[in-house]
Amino acid sequence: DIVMTQSPDSLAVSLGERATINCKSSQSVLYSSNNKNYLTWYQQKPGQPPKLLIYWASTREYGVPDRFSGSGSGTDFTLTISSLQAEDVAVYYCQQYYSTPYSFGQGTKLEIK
Amino acid sequence: EVQLVESGGGLVQPGGSLRLSCAASGFTFSNYWMSWVRQAPGKGLELVANVNQDGSEKYYVDSVKGRFTISRDNAKNSLYLQMNSLRAEDTAVYYCARVVIGVVIFDYWGQGTLVTVSS
Numbered sequence: 071d072i073v074m075t076q077s078p079d080s081l082a083v084s085l086g087e088r089a090t091i092n093c094k095s096s097q098s099v100l101y102s103s104n105n106k107n108y109l110t111w112y113q114q115k116p117g118q119p120p121k122l123l124i125y126w127a128s129t130r131e132y133g134v135p136d137r138f139s140g141s142g143s144g145t146d147f148t149l150t151i152s153s154l155q156a157e158d159v160a161v162y163y164c165q166q167y168y169s170t171p172y173s174f175g176q177g178t179k180l181e182i183k
Numbered sequence: 184e185v186q187l188v189e190s191g192g193g194l195v196q197p198g199g200s201l202r203l204s205c206a207a208s209g210f211t212f213s214n215y216w217m218s219w220v221r222q223a224p225g226k227g228l229e230l231v232a233n234v235n236q237d238g239s240e241k242y243y244v245d246s247v248k249g250r251f252t253i254s255r256d257n258a259k260n261s262l263y264l265q266m267n268s269l270r271a272e273d274t275a276v277y278y279c280a281r282v283v284i285g286v287v288i289f290d291y292w293g294q295g296t297l298v299t300v301s302s
Contacts, residue, residue, distance in 0.1 A: 110288050112228075119278055119292035120228065131290070163228055167287040171244055174228040 072097050072166050076175035082183040089151040091178045093164035098144045101168065108168035111140055111149045114177075115160045123162075124149065156182065185209040185291045187279045192296030199269050203296060205262040205279030213237075213257040216282035218289060219264045221275035221298075229275075232264065233282065247273075269300045 073096040083089040107127035112120035124140040164175040191203040219231040232253035233242040252265040280289035
């Protein structure tokens with residue numbers, strides 16, 4: 071089974087500053103035949119269901135602001151919010167869809183400093 | 184507009200049963216895999232079960248195999264989760280989620296229904 075580990079568990083960033091969340095998989099989620107990383111990011115605001123932000127490690131879902139970006143390959147991935155807005159307060163989860171069981175990270179709680 | 188509305192949650196005693204439903208609208212339900220994803224109070228996300236477009240392929244996380252059954256009725260645009268032999272550790276909000284075609288990514292989620300297993 072692939073274990074997804076996020077860091078940090080929580081993060082406080084000032085408005086307008088950069089926020090960086092890391093996700094590490096216990097095995098590579100890069101599929102060699104298509105050179106795609108099977109890694110996605112979700113945002114969950116308090117009292118709401120998760121929302122898809124990024125897939126294939128770096129492709130933004132339609133409608134997601136361009137201050138959100140994803141990067142990384144193989145086993146190490148990063149979600150970056152370039153300029154934190156108040157509405158970005160949430161818990162962020164990574165998920166691998168490379169192999170079953172399709173697993174999530176434990177989440178990173180992002181707050182305003 | 185895609186909508187997923189769960190129902191059927193509630194309080195049940197350990198060993199009991201519950202059936203969750205998810206009513207889908209705003210898209211061609213029969214074209215998509217569907218999933219149930221749960222979130223224990225204050226915890227992270229866990230994929231519980233998946234079902235393919237016609238119900239012939241199903242996936243379950245190990246912890247619910249033999250106890251939970253996922254099914255669907257494409258004529259009614261509905262997804263179901265029959266949960267038997269419930270345990271305290273099954274306590275969670277259960278979300279119905281649509282699976283992106285071709286990969287197990289969840290692009291639309293319902294608001295969730297809370298299942299509490301307690302005596």
